[in-house]
Amino acid sequence: MDLMVRIAAQDGASAAALKELYGLTSARMYGLALRVTGNREWAEDALQEAYLNIWRIAGDYRAGISPPMAWMGVIVRSRSLDFLRRRNSERVDAAVELDDYLQDTISGDVDDPLAMADASQQATALRQCLSRLDVKQREVVSLAYLRDLSHSELAGQLSLPLGTVKTWIRRGLTQLRDCMERFAA
């Protein structure tokens, strides 16, 4: 990818290339950081560190191995998780009611084919299959991945009984599997 190559060159044109990349990708990456951290300030800090990181390691990017959004997504999620862990350890009460969480996030969760034009095939399939899950199951499965949470951590953070979390995840994964298999076929 041209832009990554220009950033990796670390010459007089690299800052402009990073700015271009930021312009094209920061909204999606900020959306991701916001979902992981659940906090604007931390999401902005994570975004800042992630792009500074991309500035330094753009030379490691290989277009044939992963799509650019997925590669950047790994970095942004990792930075966001760092912030989340660091800050959660400072907070006494990190619990959020699932319903409150849903109100914050679900409004933006609309089907937007244009925004998905550049997504990988996996992303398209996952999005469609997730949309068939019950909304609470979908959120619990998404949060488990995005925030790297165990069953008990999920139960704690979302104030849900542990058994409920386990059941929702198990059912969610089974439904996802059946749906994804149809996509692969």
Added chain:
Amino acid sequence: MNLLKYPDLLDQLAAAHALGTLRGGARRRFEGMARENPGIRSRAVLWQETFAAFTEIQPAMLPNPQVWQRIENLLPPTRRPAAQPSAGPVDMLQSLRRALGLWRGAALAGGLAAAVAVVVGVRLDQQLGQRDAALAQAQQEGQQLTAQLAAQTRIEYVAVLQDDKQAGSVLVTFDPAKRALTLKRVGDYREGEDKSLELWALPPGQAPKSLGLMGQGAVARLTAAEGEVAPSPILAITLEPKGGAPAGGGPTGPIVFKGALLKTEI
């Protein structure tokens, strides 16, 4: 137990592993089996690919414009000149699409599952290795960043304003953090007793903005916000009646000194 004989259980474990909810001993046992058995590994890898897409499907939100400003301020200076003229955003989009096309092709091949499981496994191993490298580097760079922040670079602006005979000049420095604009006379130029030297910012496409008067001394200290100074590629000093040009209007006298404003990091 050979997990391959229980495809449903294998898929359940592989999915829970990729999601991150398979923990502790169960996780380690599953990873051990995946290392030894390509069939198990291929299921693990397919689920990892599937869930990695979670990072791509979150609703987009525009970040605060200040985030980019902060990133730009923290970029270390590059010394080498540009290797080639920069390509436009259209090229970028095309190359993004090309890269994605390549990826889609690879992913479709991956969908054939078992038959090509070993190939997929190798490809993903590379990808995971790369992730590990990137993450390890990220840790290191986090520390570097902290060190950099501690010894934070200061931005300063400088301009050498010269007359058309290159005989005298005025050295201007501007520290945006302190809003301190300092002017130093170099050379013999002296304006008449009934005149004042006035400093102007010349922002492109706008009327000149007065930054203040110099006074008779060798050094003048003025106060200015970054927004008043930084957007101007050029600063100029005009010869005005005592007390300066009428407020709100532009310069009335001739330009005596002018020069380019340069941004430096110190």
